[in-house]
Amino acid sequence: MRSPSGALSRIVLPIAGVVVLIAFWQLAGTTQLLGRSVPPPTEVLAALAERGDVLWRATLATSQRALVGGLIGYAIGLVLASITAWFPRSTTPLVRTTVLINAIPIVAIGPVLMTGAARPFIPEIFAALSVLFSTTLATSDGFRTVSRAGRDVFRVFGATRLQRFVRLEAPSALPMAADALRLAVPAAILGAILGEWFGAERGLGVVMVSSMRNVQYGQLWAAALITVLVSVVFYALATLLEKSATRRFGRTGETPSAVPALSRGLATVIGIAIPLALVVAWQLWVLLGRVPLIVAPQPLQVVAALGDGALDLLAAAGLTTLSALGGLLCGALVGLALAVVVTLVPWLASMLSPLALVIPTVPIVVFIPVIGGMLGYGMQTVFASCVLMAFFPLYVLALSGLRARPLGSDDLFSVYGAGRVKRLVRLALPASVPSLLVAIRLAAANCFLIALSAEWLMGEGGLGRVFSERRVMLDTAGSWAAVAVAIVLSVLAYAGAALLEKKLLARWGA
């Protein structure tokens, strides 16, 4: 089937898609097809008008937190990336450390921060941490897109190291640093909102949770809608910036050169030394600072709490894993299925194209209170949040993956008269495998974040529930023990997905 012609597929059908969606939403809302928890757009608009001042102040508060935290995280990411440019040997340990930080769901750090002096700044800290990883990774890659020839030219003309950095490496890295800024927008807003759930006086996250608890669905949806809009606007601004950076400095088109490898011995030493040093520093801080137990337990007390609550923690970990991985699997299947359908039906692809455009800009946590409103407090909300979280990246990446066919292969299939199904099974689906693997790796890191956040917010389910219970009981050691389990679990899930990606890609023939 031929794809619909230009203007129709690019303008008319996408607008029609949005109109159909809003019409369906209005219909479902007024007839209460999906229950009272899905208010019609008119009710959401009414809530916007009625509660305008509250929502406006909340929007300002959240935006400010996301901006401050996000910019701090972004700046730290740029500094770390610059270190990898000046000292290439530091790339592996630095990048590995940020990968590790990224694999830790930020909600798991919440209970740790809540007891300390950092408490009022949790939204900013979360925003900074959410941004750090992608900024460091992308910009460090950007520095390594400098070609050997470019470096040689600077060397031949006797440039100093500083000149080389300022005039060659930094401009080469700029477009990718601008890419990172774009990715940072939804991440920073996600971090700020999650942080607000750990106690803030105002903010969109606060409004969402209180409206969910007070069954003010119009206001809940209005706050969620504003969050998405703020994200879309900042994302669009960052995209403009990225475009102008690319135009001004151009992309080198080089793939980043390989990271200089560490010797196995050194890598092992660093891998053991850094965590060990952290634990020792923690012990010294508690001992020398005479930190009371209610603020921070000693490492050994956490180990003891791990032993005491082993069965409870194991059961909670099992429950969280079930929600996270089960949700990941379901969401992935639904996302892939929809992407396949959309690939086979071009007009549907055009109608749904706004969806694929908006998805990358949406901070996914906004859906947790909305789903909570629809499904109620409980495991079902945790699970549904995980499904939705996995669905989004899978759908977007599967869609692009199904189109990423090897050069000329479509012509090859035409020469042998292959039909649509044969093209799908033998060409599009296998071609999408690398994209799907990337999506699963990204989702694997996020599904624990979402599962824990939803559990924390609902007070139901696995480890997230343990966080909130232990906090109420002022059992810091127990709460930190749950944090430790959550971190290990998430890192394992991420490492597992990364390993799966590597193995399958090798078999796939990349």
Next chain:
Amino acid sequence: MHGLELSGVSKRFTTRSGVVHALDDFTLAVEDGEFVAVLGPSGCGKSTALRIAAGLDTADSGTVTVAGDSPERLVASGGLGVAFQDNALLPWLSVRANVELPYKLAGRPVDRARVDSLIALVGLADFGGAKPAQLSGGMRQRVSIARSLVLSPRVLLLDEPFGALDAVTRHRLNVELGRILDEERSTSLLVTHSVEEAVFLADRVVVMTGRPGRVKLDVAVPFGRGRSKSVLQDPAFLSLVGELTAALDADDSETGSGAGPGTSSAGTAA
């Protein structure tokens, strides 16, 4: 009956910078079992002609007959083989699975003996299980050639199959391709911008004008099939290469003054 006939074919493309007149009243006939090479400056529409013959593009006007049928009908019967400029191998399939792919697409049972013999014929007998990423560029092109031949096509279309390779590898593969095609005896159309390649492989060489492409010169090659490397030193070979190169150059200077796009630098795809 003609193996392949394009008659009065015209084709325009609408691009962002305006309408490109790729082919104008282009006529070319290839006899049954004959090997014709089409030479032309970059951008003269020679690849467009091949794509139209393969049914990948449709002509605005004119008629196309391939093995006495329309390209679409020939495609449906699996009677067409095409080797692409970029090899278009599927990276997730082994060499053998890539060569078997046409059977699967045409819905025919796989002839394993035929697949093995073709893989051996292109000199990759030890690499049947390898993935394309493990092969060199020249080896990948040989897989692509084997794949294009596997269904014993009545008509074989070669779109600069070695265009992306270095001169030495290209030359060696040309010798092999000549030997392989002598065994297969399909009606063949080769599109290239290498004069030596055209004269070395083809029974007849056609030179095209710059865009819009028309036939400018049509010369029979005075050597039989089964040519060896020694042909390259033959005075008749050298003088024919000289004559065709001059014809191509004349075209360059004619259209070059008009500063038309695509008539300048060689090496880019037509």
